[in-house]
Amino acid sequence: MSAFWNGWIIILTVGNILACFWLIWWTMRKRAGEASSGDVTGHVWDENLQEYNNPLPRWWLFMFYFTLIFAAIYLALYPGLGSFKGLLGWSSHGSQYENEMKAAEEKYGPIYKKFASVPVAALATKPEYGEAREMGKRLFLTYCMQCHGSDARGSRGFPNLADKDWLWGGSPEQIQTSIANGRNGVMPSHAHLGEETIANLAAYVASLSGREVDSAKAEAGKQAFTTSGCIGCHGVDATGNPMLGAPDLTDKTWLYGGSEGIIRQTITKGRSGKMPAHKDLLGDDKVHLLAAYVYSLSQ
Numbered sequence: 001m002s003a004f005w006n007g008w009i010i011i012l013t014v015g016n017i018l019a020c021f022w023l024i025w026w027t028m029r030k031r032a033g034e035a036s037s038g039d040v041t042g043h044v045w046d047e048n049l050q051e052y053n054n055p056l057p058r059w060w061l062f063m064f065y066f067t068l069i070f071a072a073i074y075l076a077l078y079p080g081l082g083s084f085k086g087l088l089g090w091s092s093h094g095s096q097y098e099n100e101m102k103a104a105e106e107k108y109g110p111i112y113k114k115f116a117s118v119p120v121a122a123l124a125t126k127p128e129y130g131e132a133r134e135m136g137k138r139l140f141l142t143y144c145m146q147c148h149g150s151d152a153r154g155s156r157g158f159p160n161l162a163d164k165d166w167l168w169g170g171s172p173e174q175i176q177t178s179i180a181n182g183r184n185g186v187m188p189s190h191a192h193l194g195e196e197t198i199a200n201l202a203a204y205v206a207s208l209s210g211r212e213v214d215s216a217k218a219e220a221g222k223q224a225f226t227t228s229g230c231i232g233c234h235g236v237d238a239t240g241n242p243m244l245g246a247p248d249l250t251d252k253t254w255l256y257g258g259s260e261g262i263i264r265q266t267i268t269k270g271r272s273g274k275m276p277a278h279k280d281l282l283g284d285d286k287v288h289l290l291a292a293y294v295y296s297l298s299q
């Protein structure tokens with residue numbers, strides 16, 4: 001932090017606390033002279049409802065003082081004033097955080113390790129490994145739910161993990177790789193093809209999953225699907241390619257949507273779904289349990 005911002009934060013913080021002290025002192029001082037008179041403030045509502053200018057109860061004022069004193073002590077002991085480290089020298093980095101993580105790892109590590117040598121498919125299906133699947137489920141609810149949903153059924157742009165339809169493959173190894181290393185599906189923008197070709201392509205793609213479309217457009221789109229290079233990733237028959245995460249366009253499962261309008265958008269703007277890597281965050285043993293849980297959902 002530069003010296004300027006450091007000073008800025010210190011002045012703002014200390015200034016605010018002093019201003020609060022002054023404000024309370026100022027209202028107290030007024031109280032001494034006017035307490036007994038029971039002045040009205042001059043505000044009147046509904047013809048005769050008046051506001052009295054009575055002093056605050058003393059205990060209430062002391063609560064204000066208490067919070068201000070607490071703030072002063074806190075800021076002296078702990079970091080909070082710019083880059084001042086506080087008299088205790090406490091920090092969330094370094095020892096405390098790392099010690100807690102290490103203690104947790106020593107305590108819980110062996111519980112996860114216990115299942116590391118059992119193959120994912122066995123963990124996912126054998127009745128005696130119910131406990132492992134429960135652990136995988138809890139990990140899923142902590143680390144994966146925000147994107148894939150608590151039931152793993154996903155939403156637009158976030159794939160459903162509970163069905164048998166996969167972008168990157170549904171074998172235990174492929175699922176484990178998806179979780180450990182992350183995935184990035186890149187559908188490039190094809191705006192350069194022009195609106196008419198894109199509309200034809202959208203009609204053709206929509207027709208593949210049985211939607212009613214203009215057959216002349218779909219016929220032209222079928223040509224364009226080959227000449228525009230779509231087959232390079234989605235395959236000649238448009239059934240996709242798990243090596244690239246290119247989805248099957250002939251089924252009724254859609255990552256972004258199967259209406260002509262949304263397909264036009266996908267082709268024009270492109271798409272880039274990102275599944276973050278979790279290997280470094282969670283470690284191999286937890287990824288293993290997660291893979292087992294995810295695999296079990298489609299079995």
Ligand code: HEC
Pocket residue numbers: 167184185186187188190201205225228229230231232233234244245246247249253254255256257258263266267271272273274
């Ligand atoms: C470089 C490879 C590549 C090319 C070329 C490509 N796509 Fe894609 N396409 C992908 C990938 C990968 C995805 C998934 C994107 C994601 O995961 O975010 C995708 C997604 C889509 C989707 C969305 C499917 C859904 O489930 O919502 C449609 C529709 C689509 N592509 C149509 C086309 C058409 C039409 C063309 C030709 C103009 C084309 N793609 C060319 C790789 C490609």
Ligand code: HEC
Pocket residue numbers: 140143144145146147148157158159161165166167168169175178179183184185245272273274275276278290291294
């Ligand atoms: C920040 C959002 C996000 C989080 C968090 C996340 N995912 Fe994903 N995940 C995605 C997206 C987006 C994709 C699709 C990538 C693509 O378009 O190719 C995906 C894809 C996947 C796939 C591949 C699906 C397929 O059809 O091949 C698996 C398996 C998966 N995620 C499991 C998990 C697990 C388990 C976790 C928790 C450890 C998790 N994800 C956390 C966003 C997320």
